[in-house]
Amino acid sequence: MDIDSLNDKQKEALLYNEGPLLILAGAGSGKTKVVTSKIAYLIENEVPSWRILAITFTNKAAREMRERVAMLIDEDVSPMWIGTFHAICVRILRKNIENLGYGSNYNIYDRADQNTIIKESYKELNINKEIYNSRTILSKISSWKNEELTPSEVLDGNKEDIFNFNAGKIYEFYQNKLKENNALDFDDLLIKTVELLREFPDVREFYQNKFKYIFVDEYQDTNSIQYKLIKLFCGKAPNLTVVGDNDQSIYKWRGADISNILNFQKDFPGAKIIKLEQNYRSTQNILDVANSVIKNNPQELSKSLWTKRQGGEKVYYKEFSVSSEEEFAVTNKILGLNYKGYSFEDMAILYRTNAQSRGFEESLSREGINYKIVGGLRFYDRAEVKDIMAYLKVINNPLDEIALLRIINKPKRGIGDSSIEKIRDYAINNNLSMFEVIKNIENYEDLNVRAKKNIKSFANLINLLIERKDSLNVGELAELVVDESQYVEDLKNQNTLEARTKISNIDELISNIMSYDKETSLSDYLSNMSLLTDVDKTSDAKGVNLMTVHAAKGLEFKIVFLVGMEEGLFPIIRQDEDEDIEEERRLCYVAITRAEDLLFISSSKTRYLYGKMTPKIKSRFINEMQDTIEIVEEKNQRLIDVIDYSGKIDERITTYKKVQTPNKSIKSVNVGDKVKHKIFGQGMIVQKKEKNGDIEVVVSFENKGLKKLLLSVAPIEVID
Template sequence: MGVNLPLDPTGEPSLAERSVPRRAPLTGAALSAVEERILAPLNEAQRRAVTTTAGPLLVLAGAGSGKTRVITHRIAWLIQHEGVAPWKILAVTFTNKAAAEMRDRLHEMIGEAARDVAMGTFHSLCARMLRRDGEAIGLPKGFTIYDADDQARVIKGFLKEDDLPATGETKPSLILGAISRAKNDGLNADQMEDRAITHHERLVARFARRYATELKRLDAVDFDDLLLEGLRLLQEAPAVADRYRAKWEYLHVDEYQDTNRIQYTWVRELAAKHGNLCVVGDDDQSIYSWRGADIRNILDFERDWPTAEVVPLEQNYRSTQTILDAAHGVVSNNEGRKKKKLWTELEGGDQITVYGAFDPEDEAAWIVRRIEEASAVVTGRRADAPEPVSLNGIAILYRTNAQSRAIEEALLRSSIPYQLIGGTRFYQRREVKDALAWLRVLRSDTDRISYERILNVPPRGIGDKTIELLRAAAAPSVSAPDGTPYGHVIAAAGRGEVAGVNTRARNSLAGIADVISRLRDRIAAVTLPELLDGVYSESGLRAHLASEGVEGEERWANLLELRGISGRFMELAPLDALDRFVEDTALVADQDAFDGDAERVTLITLHAAKGLEWPTVFISGLTEGLFPHSRALMDQEQMEEERRLCYVGITRAKRRLSLSYALRRGWGDGDGAPSRFLAEIPEELLVVANDDDPRADGETRFGRGFRSARAGFAGGESWREGSGTPGAPSGAFRPGRDLEARRRAYSAGARSGSLRVPDTDGIDEAPDDDEFIGEAPELMQPVGRIPPWAATGRGAAGAPPQTAGTPLPPPLRPRTVAPARARIPGERYFRDGDRVLHPSFGEGIVVTSKLTRHDEEVTIAFAGSGVKTLAASIANLEVQG
């Protein structure tokens, strides 16, 4: 980042803090200079928000209205105009990325004083408060923060003990989700049991009690506990609470519409003494109710703080008026919102393009073709086009993670680089979690989950039986009511003091204990990168990855990246650096992995895209039942949140916006209809791309289906039952003629090996959750050579038009093995479009392949497993005829 790490905002005031009185406000020329520098870049509403410093303030900041600028300029105004000491100011954000951006901007304005402003996410601030003062409520200083993977391991341990499956109602993610929602509502295990009515609720309550007991025994907390314990610290430790209330006289909360009940109460507790609370947010962007966010926090702010001033920011600096009017056309249909309408001084702006596709593959192919046409970087054919688009200025947004599959395949086919946000995050990669587990055990003897992660990384022959013996030895007993720390048990087992552990396991455990002891001795004497070097070397991680070939090289690169990140903490004392590094890596969010400078297209869910922006945006999947989601069709509150999500997606676009939908989402699905949100956008703002489609005549073009949908929604037609898409109006499309005509139009050049995944009911209940439920994907037609138009990435949308007499595609033929192909040194064996069979992944199409120093890497789109890159020498691939 551009500035040094902030000082710990939760510590005791320094001598300087205690002795420096509040500076008197500036006057004369000095005042004029400060006012000019801070206020000149702001519009009238922003100035009012910045200079209103006493008492509660609600800043209603519409999308792209400069809310970060307002917060940073307000803090600068407090320090340089009002004479407030920087350490008296607290600013709370929701992501590390937002906090870092805010601090960088503040540093540019006021210099090193920015380091003294307390700034961070709710979770990071609570974590640091608890590190310092948690013992006041019985929480040890050295607690471990468990992420989602660690939490799942705990629940899986319970399931194994109870001989229960990790599926159905005892699926770990479902249990943990229910526990998390209860915690966000402020409920503990006792309260969950009292309120449980159904069998599943009683089951979850029992697991919640065991889960809480186990985490306490392991000296661990999860993300929800950070907030709960942070609030409990303020409510049950009066002396500690008074110190923080006295320390922070001015509170700023960003994205206030996303706060849950615990965060809301935490803020009220801190602001109780001085009342100088500034919250910034937009009720139209409240899209996280599924994780506890309560829109009432912002809607009822004036009721909670009767003396509050309200400043609306309605001037937008991001998007064209066309885009803003489209977003307003959608969100203005919500009843539960504060009235406001964004406007801009930006001139120009194209109409919004709408495309109706036959299926997700057609939709993806059209998006890719539009990217090729707009980007001189990709094609090299449009260098003379006005304002050629860079790939890093393009984003494709979708409602659920499962939708990215077709888009990824189309991009791969056209060799367009992309970054997938919300896939496997950096800190969730296996080797990175392995390394972090080693760091965690260096600071905790009780973290069983981390200890068990490192026992066989690299493999050491420590089996399940040995692990059960270690767990039994660590469990509570008459002599040790609270149990024995797991690290102590491992050391004892290495000395032969745990009965039943065989010689091989005993030697391995002795080696682990010895490595941990040596690394602990070095912590205070080396930098954090040097400590990681020791972990990589002495744990055996480095040697293990070196033996894994190409895959090992990629994983080793991730460990080197982790080492580089650790260098950011070198200015802290060694122990503090280790604690902060482990803590911050546990609190990283999806958006923190976003690289806005990378020359590649961004694929991201609508939820994860909030707070980001691009010159060109595609929103795919605007089909009734998908977006809005089927769960919202009969629920007014959920429908309003879906509408807000659409508003967020539209306002991510700066200059160009394209919206698309598919009438068929997957194999076996009924006919779908365009989303109602398309009908809510004023028609004069839209242009239907299908009107220029040479393959479709006036009777069959998808533009007719789109217009029928508009008419159906506008006319208030009754929702039909038993249709392919719940909630679609009966006049939204013509299922007989339109779909059959589209089938004929595409049959002339139907994509060989078109892979279709069935629609899912997987509402994006966690933006980084890639799981979805549905039938097994199937191959819809035979896989063979990809025709030239498909190889360019155009898919069916780039196929030649149907001509009279063109036969329909043949039925699926039996699988045959192709004749043996000669292997020529220095040349690729696998060709783009080859139909191949893998013993585990099944049938797929070769998207591309490339030669490496020792092998051929083959990228294949599998019907049941998605896109994978395999080493040809060990993949056992069979080319089919």
């Protein structure tokens, strides 16, 4: 392996392999290259790959890490353990969970499955679902689990708090139902692994001896349970390498604890810290802006990014009168950059909240610019895909009542809700699983002959599929499910566009399953599917990228528009707490460092919020970066929306054929003109184009938003 391509600090990190090491890796500093080179170096120096554990936060990162290591060395790296925290825990639990009283064929419940249990609890516990909504309850349960609080501890500690006491009762019901169904949720995967390693020394020592070298990526994003898991893996003398950046810790809201990275040297005495500060992504001008913002945070682990790409284009900031002008100007600039040769895919609009996308979507659509929202409905969240997956879950684990209930009448086979309810009640009263009752439905008297026949037919179908499970690979089994269940045949009979779309999705699912190794077991396939995260799934559409700053983490674009930089929006602070401001500042730093070549920053003096125009002031972060940005001051209000961020007029937007119009009160108008309408009041022209011998303008009215008007008939006049 050639290490000459590494810089001095990267080489130092590669060669330090005895004892704990924190690689403090700034944005764009090549951390993945360092980690993969370090792993490859160890294997080349006779460390068996099976003795290496590498933990990532996304499946995509795990795949890329494995592929990169394989490219660096001419050896089989398949024995190496590389995966997310959840994936690693699944592997350990499959082998050892029977110690905790679960079967090794447990299923992993997703959010829909969890919601089903919570909804069951309302009826069983006589609890008001409006007050105790499932989202709130599941959030509380997750928090309690991550604090390692059992249901009984929650109940004991909240006897005077009626809300939390009842939530604790739901938690107790929820956990009991998971155990009955031989199922775990995502929190359980980590918590049960921690419990296993703590309570069973032989299991803990096995893995501590197995993993001689441990790597953890994105260490700044670890939570308390993940931290405990790492400590349990390490033992007394760890060769632990963690890679992270305290300046990019932006997930406090989902449990990330920045103190894990800040206290690394305290937690692992004798630990070495190596800082990677050379950036390979952005220009120095962009890095200067990032450094100017982040230096205002506490500097326990300070660093300053630099690059050999000195200079570069200036970073421009512009404050607009209203948010609609900001949206139009960004769209205008995107058109101009595309005209100069940049592809739309090279550009990204970053905003703090999802709600901000609407205006930019409309503005881009008006100009016919393709765009994609990063994030959206995942493939595996589509109903027809979830149905086929539920069949596979039942085949793997017939105790999975939630999956069973999903498919018992899909496609429709004449099994009504009342029959299903009777089966469930009988199962509960006789301490049986639903599947046991269904298998022996002929012994149950409280159903009519037709219902029994339909249920027996379903039971025979599932039994057939279970019998064939071990003789078929997972792809063949999935095909058998589709054929024997008549699911696709039912869709074909519907003969609608929606049905055809669903068939295409099922075809895609089967194709994907077929691509798996023929030795992959059904349990392993289902585990892998459950571990797919939203982070790993983005829209297939091409065009300008629109996303929140959180969604942009780990991505990079040639051109970035950072919009809505206003107090209350970015930072989006509800209480002016130091920790919250610091996290928002780190988020701003992440946004800035996504840009490779060009960065444009903007805000608005007014924004349409809660049904009215609301005054806004520019973000405090603009003040922090003001010495490193070029502030565009408007000298001619008439041209406010056609002046680009460098102060130049875009001729493609402002050159129009002169058209005579009957409206005698208006001789000519320009984008940027202030106008008054008899009904809509005052506003500003933000767009203008010729249309069928007339002139159509888009006006942003102060109290009525955007309106399209024809000058020949619109009762408007230009005002000073």
